[in-house]
Structures are given as structure tokens and as C-alpha cells.
Amino acid sequence: MSQYLITYDLHNRRDYRSLYQLLAFWNATRLTESNWLVNLLGPAPVIRDIVASHLDGDDTIAVVEVEKGADWATIRVKPTANAWLSANVMPSQMAA
Template sequence: MASVYLISYDLRKVRNYEPLIKTLRDWGCVRPLESVWVGYLKGGAATIRDLLVAHMDTDDGLIVVQVPAGSDWAFRQVKEDAGALFRQYVRA
């Protein structure tokens, strides 16, 4: 079953964002902030993490957090497509 996931990364030394960004875009994720993405994805957080680390260096950081429907959330000055995703799938 699909759920909303919040994904954030910190590319530390070599900053080649393109493979990671391409994967996130291919999955239909949207970017509310510079290094934060949200998407309505299938699979668990560990599975998503494992698929994304293939596009990262070993010193890079990554966090994947499931945001279940009904969760409390708030944002300010994010891109509208991210707000729409939260309103559609998380609501609250």
C-alpha cells in the first residue's frame, strides 16, 4: 500500500545531485524545499532508502520518513505541488 514519504538528504563531499533528483522525479516526488522531497510511494522506508542510496556516495546522509494519513502537519512557503500532495493524501 502506498503512503506519503518525506525524504531529505545531505550530499557531503562530491555533490552530484542529478542521479538522485532524476530518480525522485521519476517516482513522481515533488520538492517543497531545496533538499527535501515528498512523494506518494509504495514500499517501506527502508526499501526506499536502499533504492536511493544507489545514487549517493557512502558519506552522504539520507532520511526517509513515512507520513501516515491523518498526521498533523504544517508548512510555510513551500511549492504548491507539495502542499497539494499533503492535502490530498495526508489531510489532517
């Protein structure tokens, strides 16, 4: 399995229900308002297309693989997001 960051912007119609159900099914962790972290079998284009099928045609989506050992740092994100990053990418780099 690989680690991915999924980010999106919903434009005209902001109906998150289907997307949130998908992210819950995937056991994704919210990093920020429209950014989620998840462990999935890729590749990224397949994940993007699955996410897109839960959104409207004018919404923006990006899926980025986050490799183990990648550098990261956070400030004021939820503890669950820092825990996910520490467990799946590398030990904590959050600000004090």
C-alpha cells in the same frame, strides 16, 4: 501505497543528477531544498537503500513514512508541496 518524506544531505561531491532522475521517475514533489514527498510501496528501508544507491557513501539519508491524517503546517513552500500534503495527508494547514 504509502506516503514518504525523503530527506538527504550531500556532503563532499554534490552531484544531484542521478538522484533527481530517480525522484522524477517516482513523480516526487519537492517540499524544501533537500526534502521530497512521494507515494511509494515501502517499506522505508528499501526506499532508503534505493536512494542511497544514487548517492555517494558519505551522504546522509532519512526516509519517514507520513501517515494519512498526520498534522502538518508550512510557510512559504511551493504550492505544489502544499497541494501534495493536502491531497495525500490531510487538508491544508499552510499559513496565510
